[in-house]
Amino acid sequence: MAETDGPDVLETARRAREASRALALATRQTKDAALHAMADALLAQAATVLAANAEDVARAEEAGTAAGIVDRLRLDDDRLAGMAQGLRDVAALPDPVGEVVRGGTLPNGLELRQLRVPFGVVGIIYEARPNVTADAAGLCLKSGNAVLLRGSSSARSSNAAVVAVLRDAVEGVGLPADVVQLVPGDTHDSVKALMRARGLVDVLVPRGGAGLIRSVVEESTVPVIETGVGNCHVYVDRAADLDKALAVVINAKTHRTSVCNAAETLLVHEDVAHQFLPVVIEALQERGVTIHGDDRFCEYDGVVPATDEDWAEEYLSLDLAAAVVGDLDEALEHVRRWSSQHSEAIVTEDQAAARRFVAEVDSAAVLVNASTRFTDGGEFGFGAEIGISTQKLHARGPMGLPELTSTKFVVTGDGHVR
């Protein structure tokens, strides 16, 4: 397949590169008009999109796919309306392109400005949910980037239908349709070709499971922004307000389990263990949580023994690893060893403990007396997010529109020389 998919992928990337030049120069007015046209078209063409989606759902059901995954694949009028509203929400956000990040006049009179500019071409590799197709297209368009969408083969009919609708809408406002394209082919070879398209694709954003992300990071020569694996910790300090601690732990674990900012490990200071453990274990078990605990937790009914695999695991389910630690140092050491550096929370009323936790935990987000579930572009007020970066280069944490841009220095003189 490499011989057949590879050249097609490169040709698609070349068209994206060409189309990106017109998009980079488009005004906010034109881009917002495109986003509204995309939203309108999704609603107007709902029947076509839902029919294509029904094919994907039928194929998944025939293949015996788990009900949860089929549900994520399924579109209906409500979900289409949500996709359309998402595009309108992005239209309402400020345009990051052209923003002056810094600027001034140099001692020699040269005027220096650093401006936000689009990357050019962004590749998104993602799994299952066809709503990501519209979300990612909208965010890339608003930030002035042509997008190459590589969804999963299980959603291929839905993705093709959505992209066809979006392309028509984009063309309707006078922008090139090729600013939104599906990557042709659905084998790993087409992903491979995308990962080697350095010079044509400016950045790749893999969204999905740890395996997908690891393989993209390992194989890609195109720069990658890693997103989303969250082995998040909540540490209940000896100076914690235990009511707040209980609320935070329950929320972080059970509010939504399938997301990267859900808590996966609970650490409790031994000074409050005898008081907090019975309460938190009961509350979690009432909500269906299986606790994988250390020896101290295993003294309680229903707690199953944890292994090293539990400390490393991103469950994304009603499971929670749990341990008692001797002090803050031990908690920090545990986090350092096992965290995926996404989000970690401390619950404490002790200012010195909070200060140390914030300084020493090396994660995208560190939360004090707040649930890990707050690490989210929407919650942070960014309006929308393309993902949550767990790397340190370029963007870290929730990525909004500005994180989909680069910058350019503009230097203006009057015949200046050195």
Next chain:
Amino acid sequence: MAETDGPDVLETARRAREASRALALATRQTKDAALHAMADALLAQAATVLAANAEDVARAEEAGTAAGIVDRLRLDDDRLAGMAQGLRDVAALPDPVGEVVRGGTLPNGLELRQLRVPFGVVGIIYEARPNVTADAAGLCLKSGNAVLLRGSSSARSSNAAVVAVLRDAVEGVGLPADVVQLVPGDTHDSVKALMRARGLVDVLVPRGGAGLIRSVVEESTVPVIETGVGNCHVYVDRAADLDKALAVVINAKTHRTSVCNAAETLLVHEDVAHQFLPVVIEALQERGVTIHGDDRFCEYDGVVPATDEDWAEEYLSLDLAAAVVGDLDEALEHVRRWSSQHSEAIVTEDQAAARRFVAEVDSAAVLVNASTRFTDGGEFGFGAEIGISTQKLHARGPMGLPELTSTKFVVTGDGHVR
């Protein structure tokens, strides 16, 4: 060698990671004390460093190395004083760590702050000049990063001596010596081990020729910041003030030829060609420049015919590719095709032409009526630079201290849950 160097490199990286934790928490006071101690020690130990350097120089001369390269390798009292002063200059710069990049209170009362934090461990791969050893160590230390230095084998004695001196000085102020380390081994296998040390090394910055940079970009699984290849263009528009144009072209080409922000290609609008070509050709030839020209340039004595290789070439010498273009579009098309996206300049008095050039040229720096030589951290007022990034991710253009940091979100609440 891979079996012998690889584990040593990983062990070195592990020590850097460990040491980086103490450095990340160090105050500006401690870091500046370390920088001054490093400067003092370089001067106090001058005899030892110069003796080590003499070994490198002797070895290079025996091997018949070109005089220019031997000169770049050579240290003397002046150059050592320059290295020491460079470290003191970095001490005088603001500390990027802890800077609040953005922040505010969310509608639910959560306090959100995005803070600058060190990357952790930075690897620098560089060629020839041993002064880079002190420069890079100083910039990384100030930005709170442990550094792994991989210089060229031709400078190995000098680099080892400089690093030994710096490590002693760092330890003298109470920081771990392992925040400054040389990468052991001087084969390509040790570079390879560094490039695969994902998780231990946070970012690699290759500084040197195009070949080195390409190989690091291709092979590294550690995130890379590409620096420095500059095929820079000067475009003289039909509305140019030709006196300014002449000054800019001469400065951009001849002020210093071995640097990435020197001009390598001159494009001239055909409306001013008959007037400008004889003047600019004479002025350049007087200064020893060989012009590799298109047919129009070749009508003049001494101009040699250009091939496609000339349009692509970063000469780093007194050579200049030159062509006449029909209009601004043709100039933009030439730049798009051949530029390395470092720095491009337009000389024009026409506001519309300047505006189009600035908008459509996709380079780290775009200059209007100013020499490409201004693309420089020092000139831009950043105080110091670790290199000039030609990539779009994370940092683009001259990289100062803030570009050697990542960020962390700190969220503070009072038991907040979703």
